[in-house]
Amino acid sequence: MIAQNVVFWILAVAMVLAAIGVVRSNNLVHAALYLVVVLAGSAAQFILLAAEFVAWVQVLIYIGAVIILFLFGIMLTRAPMREDLALDNDQRLAAAVVSLFLLGVLSTLLIQAFGDSKIDITGPQGSELVNNGRAGTLAESIFSTYVLPFELVSILLLASLIGAVVLARRD
Amino acid sequence: MSVLATLALDIGWGSTLAIKTILVLAIIPFGALVLGYTFLLKMMSHMQSRLGPMDPGGFHGWFQLVGDGLKFMQKEDIMPAEADRRVFAMAPAVIVMSTFLIFLVIPAGPRTVVEDLDVGVFYALAVSSLSVIGVLMAGWASSNKFALLGALRAAGQLIAYELPLLLAVVGVVIQAGTMSLQGIVTAQQDGSIFGITAIGNPFIFTQFIGFALFLVAAQAELTQPPFDMPVAESELISGYMVEYSGFRFLFFFIGEFGTAFAFAALAATLFLGGWAIPGVHGATAELLGPFVLFVKLMAVAFLMFWVRFTYPRLREDQLQSLAWKVLIPIGLINIVATGILKVAVG
Numbered sequence: 001m002i003a004q005n006v007v008f009w010i011l012a013v014a015m016v017l018a019a020i021g022v023v024r025s026n027n028l029v030h031a032a033l034y035l036v037v038v039l040a041g042s043a044a045q046f047i048l049l050a051a052e053f054v055a056w057v058q059v060l061i062y063i064g065a066v067i068i069l070f071l072f073g074i075m076l077t078r079a080p081m082r083e084d085l086a087l088d089n090d091q092r093l094a095a096a097v098v099s100l101f102l103l104g105v106l107s108t109l110l111i112q113a114f115g116d117s118k119i120d121i122t123g124p125q126g127s128e129l130v131n132n133g134r135a136g137t138l139a140e141s142i143f144s145t146y147v148l149p150f151e152l153v154s155i156l157l158l159a160s161l162i163g164a165v166v167l168a169r170r171d
Numbered sequence: 172m173s174v175l176a177t178l179a180l181d182i183g184w185g186s187t188l189a190i191k192t193i194l195v196l197a198i199i200p201f202g203a204l205v206l207g208y209t210f211l212l213k214m215m216s217h218m219q220s221r222l223g224p225m226d227p228g229g230f231h232g233w234f235q236l237v238g239d240g241l242k243f244m245q246k247e248d249i250m251p252a253e254a255d256r257r258v259f260a261m262a263p264a265v266i267v268m269s270t271f272l273i274f275l276v277i278p279a280g281p282r283t284v285v286e287d288l289d290v291g292v293f294y295a296l297a298v299s300s301l302s303v304i305g306v307l308m309a310g311w312a313s314s315n316k317f318a319l320l321g322a323l324r325a326a327g328q329l330i331a332y333e334l335p336l337l338l339a340v341v342g343v344v345i346q347a348g349t350m351s352l353q354g355i356v357t358a359q360q361d362g363s364i365f366g367i368t369a370i371g372n373p374f375i376f377t378q379f380i381g382f383a384l385f386l387v388a389a390q391a392e393l394t395q396p397p398f399d400m401p402v403a404e405s406e407l408i409s410g411y412m413v414e415y416s417g418f419r420f421l422f423f424f425i426g427e428f429g430t431a432f433a434f435a436a437l438a439a440t441l442f443l444g445g446w447a448i449p450g451v452h453g454a455t456a457e458l459l460g461p462f463v464l465f466v467k468l469m470a471v472a473f474l475m476f477w478v479r480f481t482y483p484r485l486r487e488d489q490l491q492s493l494a495w496k497v498l499i500p501i502g503l504i505n506i507v508a509t510g511i512l513k514v515a516v517g
Contacts, residue, residue, distance in 0.1 A: 056294050064303070065300070072323065
């Protein structure tokens, strides 16, 4: 597990630095580009967890579509070339409290739930993990065990799509 | 690259990784050169009666590409005063990197593939969508309104045409029953049409709608005419590339033709059977594979460039309505029909 640990920490440090860049940057486009690094890092973490399909979905949807829509929106409306100091505000203390609280809750939860569990990646547990990450296995569980939540999510997406059309119509 | 194992070479994973990296790094300039030379310079010169590219060096203007390369390299590296320097410099690299990543999964023989991912096609399309970020970065960082307009057009176009591209591939995936490119090739090699196994079952026969969709969408993804509004030289000078010169422009050029090479290879693999010849297996297939794939991809590339050199540009609104109102519905119908036939015929 040494190699995986090393890669994990490299990715984690890069992601944290980029995430700080997202909130610290005074330029909207730079912030969006830092977000690309964060999302790419989380895709890489998914690969480290043998969730290959999820990783590439992350790349296609978040980097390939969501970020591009962000950038598209920013550039279509203002396209700021210079730093915008008005992006800074005096909510730093409140933000710090909220993020520390979230960090505490999430890490307590994860340590309580998985603190002692270890995965032997070379043994049968490892091959089970790899198999679970395959697109075929994922599809089977989505369309059999979890078909109801899946359909609910599709209805939610359809509703937001119709909402967008209604909002965008002029009449 | 476990082909090396067949040649009884025993090498560690470090060296394997190095060989793989060098191969992938070498293939883009190679592909870009081959396509640029054969199609951009020679075929276009013949089709459009251009005399310039047929002149340098004597025989058929063979020196033209070398001359172009030398010219780009000695040009001054200019950056606009108001440009965002770091983003401006990174943008061409992002575009070329997204092309490099596609080549990781394209197989050129039974075992000649960098990584045969379980989600091969999906991966290829996911990483190819990253080039839009490079285009937006280039357009914005140039601090030029023409560049920004070009980048916005490119983003709108690439988002719109990514959907038909994905939908066109879904039909093939349903028919082959796998997303692995190696699996798709084998499905075509070992398939049969009405019991006849002589030519296998290239999916171009059953998925001809998918093939047409794929080619049209790929043409738009490459921002080639008739879909070249993002770089329309008569309206936007040359869009997001307007402030780039010299070596950085060469990067865009290599990226464009490298991506064309990658998409042609993908189309050849998905619809024409890739490296495979029906009935040829084992070491022979290993040796012939790269050449067979090359011939097929050049045939596809010929089609793409033929359209590029002969059709005029569409209008921006025609482009968007073609994607959303024509290609996507056809793609969805194709998927439903393929699904029904797959269940009914088996």
